[in-house]
Amino acid sequence: MNSNAQQWNASLYDSKHKFVSQLATDLVELLSPKAGERILDIGCGTGHLTQEIASYGAEVLGIDSAETMILQAKENYLNLQFAVMDATNLEFTEEFDAVFSNAVLHWIKQPEKVITGVWQSLKPKGRFVAEFGGKGNINLIQTALNNAICTEDSAFKEVVNPNYFPSIAEYGILLEKQGFELTFATLFARSTPLDGENGIGNWLKMFRNSVLVAFAEEAQTRILANVESQLRPTLYKNGTWFADYRRLRIVAIKE
Numbered sequence: 001m002n003s004n005a006q007q008w009n010a011s012l013y014d015s016k017h018k019f020v021s022q023l024a025t026d027l028v029e030l031l032s033p034k035a036g037e038r039i040l041d042i043g044c045g046t047g048h049l050t051q052e053i054a055s056y057g058a059e060v061l062g063i064d065s066a067e068t069m070i071l072q073a074k075e076n077y078l079n080l081q082f083a084v085m086d087a088t089n090l091e092f093t094e095e096f097d098a099v100f101s102n103a104v105l106h107w108i109k110q111p112e113k114v115i116t117g118v119w120q121s122l123k124p125k126g127r128f129v130a131e132f133g134g135k136g137n138i139n140l141i142q143t144a145l146n147n148a149i150c151t152e153d154s155a156f157k158e159v160v161n162p163n164y165f166p167s168i169a170e171y172g173i174l175l176e177k178q179g180f181e182l183t184f185a186t187l188f189a190r191s192t193p194l195d196g197e198n199g200i201g202n203w204l205k206m207f208r209n210s211v212l213v214a215f216a217e218e219a220q221t222r223i224l225a226n227v228e229s230q231l232r233p234t235l236y237k238n239g240t241w242f243a244d245y246r247r248l249r250i251v252a253i254k255e
């Protein structure tokens with residue numbers, strides 16, 4: 001996971017947001033790891049997909065900018081390699097057959113730096129396989145949060161969105177500028193069930209804490225209740241909350 005302002009709570013992440021890695025097992029199939037390959041997993045979080053990739057016989061290094069996540073990953077998977085590292089500052093030279101990343105690149109608002117680092121890390125013909133939030137991701141949640149915060153405090157006109165959600169065209173141009181060949185790209189809706197009756201509240205506490213901490217506890221409670229009541233008609237179905245995710249998935253080859 002990568003973000004400057006975002007604080008990462010590894011146990012909340014593992015207990016309530018395991019779906020992040022569970023939904024990406026077909027992304028690992030797209031990566032198609034081979035025995036003996038060296039693979040870099042950018043933003044490995046608590047290590048579940050790093051382990052999934054390693055189960056194919058690949059040698060994987062999981063990196064994450066959040067120390068809390070890496071400590072948990074090391075505890076979860078004693079035999080795997082993990083390191084705290086910033087994805088905008090990768091210092092590898094043609095070491096990896098593939099670079100993989102799930103649900104992380106939307107936290108980095110300097111995508112060019114990541115793409116350059118990935119390029120330098122890959123061997124010639126190496127592949128970059130990634131999925132993250134794309135254009136239109138969480139539009140409903142972000143709009144509801146924006147409304148609730150502006151209602152709570154009229155000094156706010158718009159809440160800063162800490163994420164980067166590019167279109168296929170925007171991200172494709174960056175990849176091609178670097179010299180990658182974009183061989184696969186898709187942007188698709190993935191309405192994602194959230195755990196429990198407080199699903200949307202837990203999501204906001206986990207992923208929008210950088211916005212909520214500006215408010216006292218009572219104000220936060222009002223904001224969360226306001227967001228819930230706005231979203232209930234659209235994102236709460238048969239007792240389950242859903243996040244209006246849209247995923248951008250790409251495969252790019254170092255030419």
Ligand code: BEZ
Nearest residue numbers: 103106133137163207245
């Ligand atoms: C996502 O996985 O799309 C996402 C997660 C947290 C915040 C924003 C987007």
